[in-house]
Amino acid sequence: MARFVIVGDPQFRGVNPIARKDDFPSAILAKIDEVHQIAKRVSADAILQPGDLFDSPMVSYSVLLRLMVMLQMAPCPWITIPGNHDLFGSNADTYPRTPMAVLEQAKVINVLKNNSLYFPIDMETGHFTKDAITITGRGFDWEMDANHSTYTAPVNSDIHMVHGMLVQEPLPIAAKHTLIKDVQTPARVTICGHDHLGFGIIRRPDGKIFINPGALCRETAHTAEMERQVQVAILDITKDKDESWLEPITCARPAEEVLSREHIEAQSLRKERMDYFLTLLGQESESKFLEVREIIDGIASKEALPATIKDEAMKRIAAAREELARRGVA
Numbered sequence: 116m117a118r119f120v121i122v123g124d125p126q127f128r129g130v131n132p133i134a135r136k137d138d139f140p141s142a143i144l145a146k147i148d149e150v151h152q153i154a155k156r157v158s159a160d161a162i163l164q165p166g167d168l169f170d171s172p173m174v175s176y177s178v179l180l181r182l183m184v185m186l187q188m189a190p191c192p193w194i195t196i197p198g199n200h201d202l203f204g205s206n207a208d209t210y211p212r213t214p215m216a217v218l219e220q221a222k223v224i225n226v227l228k229n230n231s232l233y234f235p236i237d238m239e240t241g242h243f244t245k246d247a248i249t250i251t252g253r254g255f256d257w258e259m260d261a262n263h264s265t266y267t268a269p270v271n272s273d274i275h276m277v278h279g280m281l282v283q284e285p286l287p288i289a290a291k292h293t294l295i296k297d298v299q300t301p302a303r304v305t306i307c308g309h310d311h312l313g314f315g316i317i318r319r320p321d322g323k324i325f326i327n328p329g330a331l332c333r334e335t336a337h338t339a340e341m342e343r344q345v346q347v348a349i350l351d352i353t354k355d356k357d358e359s360w361l362e363p364i365t366c367a368r369p370a371e372e373v374l375s376r377e378h379i380e381a382q383s384l385r386k387e388r389m390d391y392f393l394t395l396l397g398q399e400s401e402s403k404f405l406e407v408r409e410i411i412d413g414i415a416s417k418e419a420l421p422a423t424i425k426d427e428a429m430k431r432i433a434a435a436r437e438e439l440a441r442r443g444v445a
């Protein structure tokens with residue numbers, strides 16, 4: 116039997132996302148450390164990571180080193196694929212000059228690209244060799260989610276790793292995605308990253324298994340992200356049997372402690388004010404305003420605003436225009 120720990124997008128970076136109140140890089144490293152402890156405890160043969168190891172390929176040497184030092188402490192090999200965030204401009208052709216390629220060349224991680232195959236090799240190489248389990252992987256490229264076949268394993272592999280928008284239900288927004296029920300693949304297990312919320316472990320009626328435990332990081336403060344459990348999946352697999360389950364990452368702090376919704380609230384307040392402003396403009400149907408000064412005049416008289424407010428608005432607009440002229444924009 117081979118055993119794997121499956122880890123969703125770490126999105127490692129050197130600076131905090133706007134929503135995080137704690138030291139985000141240290142929090143991610145602590146989670147990776149916990150992944151290693153879990154791998155050691157369950158005697159995992161490898162850690163499978165379906166892409167977006169980095170938040171951006173534009174990292175400094177010191178950030179790359181921090182991650183490298185942590186990954187070097189792994190008790191078993193990391194096997195990964197390039198996610199859109201690991202690449203420059205989400206372009207798969209840029210892979211050879213990414214920090215992920217540096218980690219691959221340094222033999223810190225194993226990277227599957229272009230539907231390549233990972234064979235179990237003997238222990239001299241440091242790789243596992245158990246039950247002849249084969250793993251294939253396709254990193255992100257522009258074709259992802261263009262059709263269902265982008266999730267199809269290239270050969271009859273046991274496990275196939277992909278990085279794309281694989282979901283259970285159609286998305287409510289116009290974004291490319293693929294439904295789990297539409298995937299046709301020879302692989303017994305499909306492991307997917309990209310969608311940070313994940314869908315856990317799904318066994319289809321035809322016996323095919325799909326795993327996305329959700330991202331290791333919580334970068335945003337959206338409600339669903341705040342409410343979800345940060346977790347990894349564990350997969351036991353032989354040539355004819357498999358079993359999988361989820362395990363929580365216990366060092367993940369409660370969402371209210373590390374995530375702030377202030378910027379989201381400020382954004383919705385700004386949107387509310389903008390909507391109100393546009394409504395006011397809409398009400399001025401009798402006159403046609405070409406000049407911003409006339410718009411302000413119109414609103415000020417309709418809302419009976421004091422002259423001081425009107426003057427302040429004029430002053431700010433004049434200053435903004437001057438600044439634009441200085442920059443050569445207007």
Ligand SMILES: [Mn+2]
Nearest residue numbers: 167198199309
């Ligand atoms: Mn991604």
